Amino acid sequence: HGLTDGKELWVLAGLVTLVLTLTTLPVCLAARSSGNEEKDQSIELDRIRTQIRSLNDTMNTLNETIVLSDDARRVLNRRKERDLLCKAIEEDIQLEDWDAGLVLVRELAERFGYRVDAEQFRARIERARAQTHDKAVHEAIAGLEGMIASHEWEQALNEAARISRVFHEAPQVDGLRHRVISARDRYKQNIERRFLQAAQNEEIEEAMSLLREMDHLLSEHEAEQFQEVARGVIGKARDNLGVQFKMAVHDKAWDDAASVGERIIEEFPNSRMASEVRDIIDEIRGRANTMKR
Known part of the structure; x- marks a missing residue:
């Protein structure tokens, strides 16, 4: 990677000085020897000059490495x-961290100049984000449809509002609240029609079951038109249960009598019949328990 700061340069200079000292020391010592060794000294000086030139070349090479700029190293x-940046982008795509990936x-495009690669990644991210978004919208609407099918009207209205807030830019969520209200109105009309038909046919059990559902579904104002029919159905249901209870007691069918009696107390708690049954x-x-033994 090259040497990058002044401290390392001073260390290098110290090493070179040490080498020069060690190589020139013999010369100094030789200069103190007798004149009979002049020929050997000449040979030694030539060798030292060669070593110094080699060291100089090494210093020049190291100097070129040291002065490389950050941009030059980045090019290298x-x-x-x-490759590292592309790998990081791939990881962001897998994690669905779209904004981090786009950064x-x-x-990749502006700093490193790989604009073609950057545009390919950008297209992938936008496509994957759109697919993930559409899937989330589809799943949310499917959940809402399940609530509508289960007649969970309050939950469905709350969920429609949530979906509209979260995915407000998606065209699929337009009119979700209206869809829930329309489905609820159709369901109410169907329940009302079935109730009136059951009451007319004196299918009292069916009429009572529908009446209980209407009690949770209709507002007080909406229920006013059915009050007279409802009173008739309730009266007949009470009378029918009373007849069933008396017959079960008469026949000593204690298990049936206990079951019908409990229904009378639960469904008509304020009636005189319920008081008598209690x-x-x-x-x-x-x-009934004795008969089971």
Whole structure:
């Protein structure tokens, strides 16, 4: 990577000085010897000059490495850095971190100059983000449709509002609240029609079941038109249960009598019939338990 700061340059200079000292020391010592060794000294000086020239060449090479700028080093390493950057972008795509991926794409294009690669990555990210977004919208609407099918109207209205807030830019979410309200209105109309038909046909059990559902579904104002029919159905249902209870007691079918008596108490708790049943229900339950043994 080359030497990058002044401290390392001073260390290098110290090493070179040490080498020069060690190589010139013999010359100094030789200068103190007798004149009979002049020929050997000449040979030694030639060798030292050669070593100094070699050291000078090495210093020049190291100096060129030291003065390389950051941009020059980046050019030398740009292929490796490109591969690392591309790998990081791939990881962001896998993690669905679209914004982070686009930041790296801009880095790839503007800092390193790989504009073609950057545009390819940008297209991939935008395509993947759109697909993920569409999938999320589809799944949210499918969940809403499930609530509508289950007649969970309050939950469906809340979910429609949430989807519209989260995916407000998606055209698929337009009119979700209206869709829920329309489905609820159609369901109410169907329940009302079935209730009236059951009451007309004196299908009291069916009419009572529908009446309970209407009680949760209709507002007080909406229920006013059905009050008279509802009173008739409730009266007949109470009378029918009373007849069933008396017949079960008469036939000593204690298990059936206990079951019908509990329905009377639960469904018509404020009626005189319920009060009468409460007085004898414990005895009936006891006889029913005895019969099971």
